Amino acid sequence: MRHSSEIVRTDATTIAKMVSSQETQAREVLEAFLERISRYNDALRAFVYVDTEGARTRASEIDREIKRGTTYRMAGVPIAVKDVISVKGLPLTCGSKILRGYVPPYDATVIARLRKAGCVIVGMTNTDEFAMGSSTENSAYGPSINPWMQSRVPGGSSGGSAVAVAAGMAAIGLGSDTGGSVRLPASFVGVYGLKPSYGAVSRFGLVAFSNSIEQIGIFARSIGDLKLTYSVISGADPLDGTTLTFDWNLTTEEGTKVNAFRAGKVIEMSGEGVEPPVLEALDRTVQTLKRYSIQIENVNIPHLENCLAAYYLIAMSEASSNLARFDGVRYGNRVKTEGNWNEEYSRVRALFGSEVKRRVILGAHALSSGFFSMYYDKAARFRTLIKSEFESAFRNYDLLIGPTSPSPAFRLGERTLDPVQMYLSDVDTVPMNLTGVPALSVPTGFANAEGGLLPVATQLIAPYGREDTIFSIASLLEKAGVSAPKVVNPWGNIL
Numbered sequence: 001m002r003h004s005s006e007i008v009r010t011d012a013t014t015i016a017k018m019v020s021s022q023e024t025q026a027r028e029v030l031e032a033f034l035e036r037i038s039r040y041n042d043a044l045r046a047f048v049y050v051d052t053e054g055a056r057t058r059a060s061e062i063d064r065e066i067k068r069g070t071t072y073r074m075a076g077v078p079i080a081v082k083d084v085i086s087v088k089g090l091p092l093t094c095g096s097k098i099l100r101g102y103v104p105p106y107d108a109t110v111i112a113r114l115r116k117a118g119c120v121i122v123g124m125t126n127t128d129e130f131a132m133g134s135s136t137e138n139s140a141y142g143p144s145i146n147p148w149m150q151s152r153v154p155g156g157s158s159g160g161s162a163v164a165v166a167a168g169m170a171a172i173g174l175g176s177d178t179g180g181s182v183r184l185p186a187s188f189v190g191v192y193g194l195k196p197s198y199g200a201v202s203r204f205g206l207v208a209f210s211n212s213i214e215q216i217g218i219f220a221r222s223i224g225d226l227k228l229t230y231s232v233i234s235g236a237d238p239l240d241g242t243t244l245t246f247d248w249n250l251t252t253e254e255g256t257k258v259n260a261f262r263a264g265k266v267i268e269m270s271g272e273g274v275e276p277p278v279l280e281a282l283d284r285t286v287q288t289l290k291r292y293s294i295q296i297e298n299v300n301i302p303h304l305e306n307c308l309a310a311y312y313l314i315a316m317s318e319a320s321s322n323l324a325r326f327d328g329v330r331y332g333n334r335v336k337t338e339g340n341w342n343e344e345y346s347r348v349r350a351l352f353g354s355e356v357k358r359r360v361i362l363g364a365h366a367l368s369s370g371f372f373s374m375y376y377d378k379a380a381r382f383r384t385l386i387k388s389e390f391e392s393a394f395r396n397y398d399l400l401i402g403p404t405s406p407s408p409a410f411r412l413g414e415r416t417l418d419p420v421q422m423y424l425s426d427v428d429t430v431p432m433n434l435t436g437v438p439a440l441s442v443p444t445g446f447a448n449a450e451g452g453l454l455p456v457a458t459q460l461i462a463p464y465g466r467e468d469t470i471f472s473i474a475s476l477l478e479k480a481g482v483s484a485p486k487v488v489n490p491w492g493n494i495l
């Protein structure tokens with residue numbers, strides 16, 4: 001039995017061990033996290049729905065099953081789920097008015113796998129509407145708040161799950177990363193955020209935004225937790241034809257092979273416009289890796305800066321097509337009118353917020369016959385080019401590194417009036433979505449800001465399908481104390 005503040009600081013791996021050995025009950029673990037939620041969720045708005053009773057029932061069931069001899073890999077681990085991933089029986093709104101009241105009749109594959117592993121789903125977390133944004137300010141529920149500083153955004157679009165993990169309201173969070181929506185908020189609140197390789201994790205049950213580039217990703221406070229969760233949710237799924245299973249083994253002894261590694265520091269990510277504390281954290285990472293005899297050199301990805309334009313074209317085009325299903329007939333709330341079908345359809349579509357409307361219109365324009373070759377086709381061809389630039393870098397290096405974001409968390413309201421400023425927040429994350437390679441945001445330091453500290457992060461990027469490399473390097477940084485995620489109380493008090 002432990003004190004509840006100790007439980008919420010404990011990592012998922014340890015929670016699972018304690019619950020499995022009956023040293024602690026899943027129910028007791030859950031109550032500690034629920035208590036944090038009831039204390040802090042009004043201020044932080046991490047969760048948009050908390051399934052208190054459902055979670056209690058499930059936790060008690062796990063305790064009973066364990067007594068009967070059932071074994072689980074993640075026994076009693078409380079999970080926060082981004083409001084774009086289907087959980088059977090819990091409301092799914094994608095942070096939008098259009099889906100209010102929708103309750104999915106099935107579990108996403110990741111949820112089914114986590115349940116089977118003994119996890120407890122705590123609730124649904126805040127997101128920018130349909131995962132479109134970098135701050136959660138596009139959510140119909142209002143923004144989540146950064147637990148380090150009340151005046152700052154937590155990053156987006158998976159800001160709610162990031163805050164839940166940083167503030168000790170869940171041990172693990174799930175998000176989706178189409179252009180950086182797991183890594184950016186992870187860097188803004190000081191936790192780990194992984195975007196797996198494209199196809200590593202099933203997207204079945206994830207509401208599609210831009211399906212050729214997005215993946216479900218993980219928020220965690222330790223590399224052990226990240227590996228455990230990744231090993232549970234990843235792997236081929238018959239319900240998602242893009243998935244596959246990689247053949248490396250996560251249990252391989254760590255640190256045995258990294259000494260011969262070569263890493264490339266991406267010049268285009270660490271130049272002008274990057275704030276000094278971010279560069280200092282990157283440098284600290286480089287120095288630490290050198291101490292482990294990892295060779296580090298500068299590397300060029302010549303067209304990196306064009307990724308943002310290509311990303312927004314591809315993402316908007318796919319979104320305009322994916323979001324056609326929210327028409328009040330197939331999905332979305334029906335708006336009854338006396339008028340004709342066109343009027344009814346327009347009223348339904350008017351339920352979308354302004355960022356979603358902007359993207360549907362621009363995406364439809366980019367795909368229209370007169371403009372297709374000028375926009376979408378060009379962006380698609382650019383994707384092939386940037387892929388080949390990454391491939392040639394990975395011929396010389398086992399790993400690439402750079403910042404996750406050029407700056408720490410920005411102020412609420414600072415970028416809402418200028419969509420381009422908001423889009424620029426993703427400059428360092430979108431290339432990995434276009435190329436499909438895995439990337440992890442590692443909290444590597446803090447920036448002194450007016451009124452306190454704000455986390456900054458470094459990104460570890462591996463060749464396609466080599467999450468094992470990322471985990472090995474990140475473990476070194478964790479052991480060396482370069483990254484040590486903390487549970488934080490509002491505003492910035494480390495628990």
Ligand code: GLN
Nearest residue numbers: 131132133178179180181
């Ligand atoms: N911020 C990016 C966008 O607005 C990324 C979103 C995401 O990864 N879901 O499109």
